[in-house]
Each structure stands twice: as C-alpha cells, then as structure tokens.
Amino acid sequence: MIEETSVPPPGRDRGRTTSADPAARGRLVLAERVVEKVAAQCASEIADVGGRSRGFLGLGRQGDPSSRPRVTAELTGGVASLSLELGVRYPASIEETTQRLREELRHRVAGLTGVEVRQIDIRVGYLHQGASAEERTLR
C-alpha cells in the first residue's frame, strides 16, 4: 500500500515573489517510496555506510559499500519513521557511525522533502572489511 503525505514545498518563494498563498497554488504530495529513495541516497553518502548488492531474485545479496542501504519508510501525516538495513565499514565505531547517520538523515531528509523524520531504526547487517573507497586492488 502506498502512503502519501502532503508537505509544503521546500525552498518556496526562492528568487521570486508571489502574492498568492502557496496552499492556494496547489499541493505537493510525496509517496513513501520517494522518502525511502531520498533517505537511502543520503545514507549512502555518509562515510563508512554501505548497502547490499541486489543479487538475483533476492538471492546471493552481498555486502557492497557502494550500494545504497535498504530503507523502509512509514509515513504518518507529515512525519516519517525510517528503518534501515545497512553495513558499516570495519572497524569504524558502530555507535558513532549510526548516530552520525541518524542526525544527518534527520537533517537532510527534512531539508530535501519537507518531511520531518522522527524515529530511525537501524539494523547493521554486515561489517565491511574490504578496501576503502580510496584504496584499489591491482589484479
């Protein structure tokens, strides 16, 4: 079931002036998937956080630090609760990394979508020990 939420458009009245009330000009409706995609992209941009590769029909999914974490959003009015399944680079501090992710998501998702993020549940599914983004492997 697709949940939707109405939010005031972010960045309204930027660079131009209008006399009409924004609510009178129309509505901006966001689906759950939009919030999920935005949150997943924001999470993937956080250092030390990764997702899982897609695999085939859900089989053979492996930890992939360059993938986006899996995000599930639950919308209630203008408030969202997020659930993330992700990987953390080892040996980064799991508590600090996830706390940083939580703060960043709350700030950025609200800024990009206008939806307030209240609760963010995180499940760390794997710890990535491969080469970091700056390292390369010669074959």
Add this chain to the structure above:
Amino acid sequence: MRILAGALNRTWLTIIGLVLLVAGAAWLLAAAGVLAPLDARLDPGATPLGGVEDGLGLEWLPAVLIAAAALLALLALAWLGRQVPRRRQAPTLQFHRDAREGVTLMDASVISEAVARDVEELEHVTSARAVLRGGRSAPELTLRVVLHERGDAQEVLEAITGWVLPRAVRALGAPLADVGVEVAVTRQSRRREHVRVQ
C-alpha cells in the same frame, strides 16, 4: 568455543554415586548381620519381602509406578538434552543511546565474523572462529585459531592482541571484559589470491 554440561554432569554423577554407595554399604551391612539388632527385618535369615505379593495387588500401584517412570524418563531426557554443546553467543547487540530516536541493532555473529576474518588475515593462520558472549557493555570474546605448523604462535598472539582486538574494541565501543584464545596446529596451509604489500 562450545560449552559442555561438565558441571551438571559432575554434580549428578556425584549424587548418583553417593546414593549407590550408601545403598551398597547398607546392603553389605545387612547381609553381614550387623544391622540385625536395629530391626528384626534386617536379620540375614529374615524374609523382608515375604508380604510383597499382597502389596502388588493394590489398585493405585501401577499408576504410581507409571508416573514415577515417566518422571524419571523426563529427567533423563532433560539431562541428555543438556549434553548438546552450546555456543551461548551473545544475543542481538544494541548500539543506540536513546531508543526514542530509534534503535540500532546488530547480531553478535556479525562482529564475530569480522573478528574471525581479521585473524585469518594474519600470517600462517589457516582458519579462525570467534564467539562473542555477554552484553555489549562487557563483551567476552573467545577465539579459536588454527595455525599452520610453520607459524609462530607467539607472533600470532601478539598480532591478535596488538591489532585484532583493538579493532574489535573500536567497533564495539566498549572494552572486552574477557578474551580467550585457543590455538590449534595443522599441516594444511591456506592459499590466498591476494597479498597486501603496502
């Protein structure tokens, strides 16, 4: 790595042994006639089981015997079940500060596997397994390291202490309350497809 029911076995075997020892000693004393002055039925010439046939006719006796046998069978099965080795791995670890903002959870096996992979990166280590026990505030780590016969166990232990454990502590965010390392030696070596040179 795996925990056996050693203490339970010792306790029950001691209790059963003591009961059998007391019963055997009483039997011997009764047979020697030492207990005859205490009770006439304990005389070697007496027939203490003479009236048993009358008792066997009691209606409630089979039900009581069946119940007692069932109880003994259950106790025996429970004891047998406890013989299965257990890992007693820590449950899901919690990393959140305030659950109202959301929870952060991770299975203990995730970090156990990461630690084991770290150990397997060490020179001459053929394979490694790790088990994390206890809560997140006071975790206990048990390592089983299989080392090639050419390997230096002391060097591997130093590498575990100086490199592997600090990484685990950093990831967990809490000092390890206890660490146990079991080293086994094998002739099999482990070939790697990659080597880190810098």
